[in-house]
Amino acid sequence: MAIWKDMPTATVAKPDERAPARAAIRPGQGTSATADAPAAVELQRVSRLYGSFVALREITLKLAAGSSVVMLGENGAGKSTLLKVIAGLQSPSYGQVTVFGEEPRDQRGTVAYMSHATMLYDELTGMENLTYFAGLHGGSVPSGGSRRAHLRERAAHALTEVGLDPANTRRVGEYSQGMRQRASLARVLLSEPDLLLLDEPFSNLDVGSAHSMITRLLAYVAEPAQSGLARTLLLTTHQAELAQPLARSTLTLSGGRLVALLETGKAAASRTSAPMQTGAD
């Protein structure tokens, strides 16, 4: 564990010290990416204000494609806002955000975002929800096959992978918290995004479920993305030790500032794609 060389300190936002406020997280040696790999996410002096409350304060950050980053920080540190800004759900008050070199909103479909809200319809079953979202994400339908059957197959596959039964006729609104979170993860992975943004994915999960979710995420990130680049993962959590296997880098926010950026070792060693208990990869 080594502190990054030109790591920005808590004084990042002081106007007279703007120049060195820039850091790059490079992927581990395990991936094909070189030092100047294309950036998956690049933020330049991004600030976000809600009225007079500063959620993000002059954040400059570059995540190379293939990085796997865990974001830490207490409540109100700006973690969720940062994820939303990167997803393009909120625009920064000041500064520039690019995702794979473009505006976040031009990258719809390649970015997936998971938050406390399930982003699923409570009145539909897990299978109905996932089939619906599979239909929206499109993708190629094998010629000859029925489109509807293909979508159902994809949805069933996504559900099985997170350990949910596609034949379950309970509606998502009646799911337990843990099941909802898994269904939510299935929705996120369904579109095969190149960039995964997860906001507190392990909260309300018991340790076993959290571990299987982590296993699934490790497997997912290990596969190459459609674009040929390595898949990128950025997640926030309170349970730092739990997310350890995913943390090739750790990023700490405090009071809307980027206060620490650590390379936490070569998680790549443990990145063997182990299937979840209930499903095969």
Next chain:
Amino acid sequence: MNYAQHVLTHLRKDLRLEWRTKDSINGMLFFALLVVVVLAMAFDPASFPSMTRQISGGLLWVALLFAAMTALNQSWARETNNSVLDAHRLSAAPASALFIGKALANFLFVTAVEVVLAPIFTVFYNLQPLGQTWKLLVILPLGTWALVVNGTFFAALSLRTRNRETLLPLVLLPITMPALLAMIQATTAVLTGEFEPTLWIKVLVAYVIIFTTACVLLFQTVLSAD
């Protein structure tokens, strides 16, 4: 995956959700029924058949307008409940398909209300149309779509505002005024048989085409806003 399939996917989802919850239709039906009853008390329609013919077109559309308003306010609540709207905003699927799908669903809901309400209205108001009644089959869907397409759009627009329930009628009523005028006039023409509804049907068609285009073109902007 083409555009029509996207629209169908959204439409099917909205219909299924409505089927499971029956939020919109039940509320709308009962509300429209109440408006019809209240207006009947205000005008005593059964005793004055010719006056009834004169004002029934207006009354019917006012009842439908208010009823539709209650459903339109709810129609985006489904999407905001679990922040599903955020998933739509990140999806690569065309945003306007989401809009068209929802507008079509709302159109079907309001049409269902009309199908139930029309006989009740005729009976309660002792209505004997003097014009060509079949023309109502053109006027009702056109008028309904004119209300619903703008209503769905402005309901989405007012998601980004404070007191959104108040805002929808404030915006929707002035914008749909020409369409309201046209549908009321056309309906009155059919009921009284005094003049031809053709001009007003043309106005409705023009209105529907212009505003559907505007809604489709601007929906992406509205959806992608913070």
Next chain:
Amino acid sequence: MPKWAQGWLGLTVIVLTYGFYQAMAAPREATMGNLYRVFFYHLPHAILSFVFPYLNLAASLLYLFWRKRNVERAAAADAFALASAEVTVLYATIGLATGMLWGRAAWGIWWAWDARMTTYLLLWLLYVCYLLVRSFSSTGQTAMISAVLAIFAAIDVPICFMSIRWWRTQHPAAVFGGGANSGIDPSMAPAVLWNMAAWAMWGAFLVGMRYAIERRRQQASNAEALGILNDDAAMAVLTHSLKEVR
């Protein structure tokens, strides 16, 4: 206020004064007597209140175009849209009020659902609703919401205009045959034209003033935000001075 704006204001006042003189000096009208002179104020306001909505539309379209490309220009376009909408409401209000005065004098009633008055009423309603929405919308999205609404309102204006004309010709109301429709006597033309020019200049001045004020407000809130962002002494001084200007 810059020098040229002061000059423009002075010129406007001169033209307004001359317009007033012309209106009062024009020959007495045969049937209505001196009361008809309100027409010289009604006509310019009514016509101009159909011009400002299109300035509003143009500014709103520019806002949507610049929104992602040039934040500064987009903010300017939004300020202009607000200014032109407010002046639209002001002019439509005066147009309606003078129209009612005219109606009272000419027809004996304050309000008649004739084609013109109804159209102005709808125009007035549309832009009052625009301003209401502006005040309702959450900060940050005001400009986008109102730009979209402005496009709808501007599309609606000609449709309203036409459909209300058809509506009223279908149920012709004989009482309202005369009015401004009967053409202008040549002896009244100078008064009409001078007042037209004067109120156009005054409208332009109001839009300009309102635009400048709104821009200043935008800059002040921007500076305030930056001040919160960098709690820096120099920034605080700048914010403070901008607040004083406001």
